[in-house]
Amino acid sequence: MTTAAPALVPIALLVGAVLPFVPAAGRVARIAATIAHEVGHAVVVVPFGGRIRRIELHPDGSGEAWVQLGGVPGAVRWLVRVLNLFAGYSAPIWVGVLLVTGVLHASRWLPVAVLGVVGLVALAFVRNWFGLLVVIGFDALALWVALRPSDATVLVVAAVGAFFVVDGLRSVVQVARWLLTGARVQTDFHIAAAEMRVPAGLWFVLFLAVNALAVWLARGPLLETWATVVSALRALV
Template sequence: MGTDSVTADGIAEVWDRVVGTQPAPSPPVVVVAALVALAVVAARRPWHVARNAVTIAHEAGHGLVALLSGRRLEGIRLHSDTSGLTVSRGRPTGIGMVLTAAAGYTAPSLLGLAGAWLLADGRVTALLWGATALLSALLLMVRNAYGVLSVVVTGGVFFLVSWFAGPEVRGAFAYGAVWFLLLGGVRPVFELQAKRRRGEAPDSDADQLARLTNAPAALWILLFHAVALCSLIGGGQWLLGL
């Protein structure tokens, strides 16, 4: 058998592994994954660390929608206090700018919803490899050392689990990650609401949207809440097989 044949067989095997379906973890594993994700989101210290992953999704949402709406993405910065900044160039007003500003707080929940849909269809490996590919693409736009470290570590974890872990571990990890996005998409909106009440976030995404659209910032926060909670309910039903 020639080298080309072996290579082709290897590529075909990897492709089948990515696009194929895998059995879902047992219901107790799915519930435990949800409880662990909830504990991480609810507890102060674990949340402070894990929130970096939500910030990555938040800023990736800004960046992706900026590109899709025809804006020029200049770069993304992720900071150790779990804040982030996405800079894009283009018209300072208009639908593209509105969609870009609105994408941040909705991105983690919508990514979680998309992940739940994949897992409901048995696409565990596709989800893990898709997340690794998205993080690799995001890495090209990160412009500070802490941001590079955060994305590399997060992407590395997804890759290592997808390539080296057994089916049970891959399934449990994938379900835990999606539960975390769905639950972790809810808390930042409440944090934003609390900061604005204390006058600590005068230039938040909601305030920028208020200036762009003349709609109250509170209305945009209500939209963020609706997306997060609807995604959690819908995605949770898919993950639980309801």
């Protein structure tokens, strides 16, 4: 991937970071984050013998993934259920981190690989017409980045990556707010609570702990990427 003018990359990052809080545009863009959320479920289940029966994406930005774990060996089934639970809200954040890292390190193939995996898995499992239209658009973006690398693709990937990270964190904070206020919602944590008789709040705390461990294990490259972002923003200011 070519390197865009240094002053433009931090601007793209800022645009992507602000997008989740723009009322109309944020709701539309959130469908892309939902794709990553639902694909996260598929990525952790299928390798263990589980099946994704279908994924649906809805115009309001929500999505659903129907998972079957019958083919998963009994010895690891509980672990796969937990991974499936945690993968949804984790996926957009980590996808965004990988995209931003690829841009800042001038890597062409890391963003292509990330967008390609998300796009192909979604295309394989999305079954409703609205979802298919959205996924086709997402795959078109991945093809554009892969086949026509340019300064424009760098800036778009930077904005998309920043959007995924910020919107993913926004979703996690929103879930925390729902749990604290006792709102009647149906998140992955509430579904797990109903299935496994463990409070949704406890599942959420475990989710935070697992992701904190992942951040600690990847602290080297994450701190390097963060330092590069801060340096670019300071240069912009």
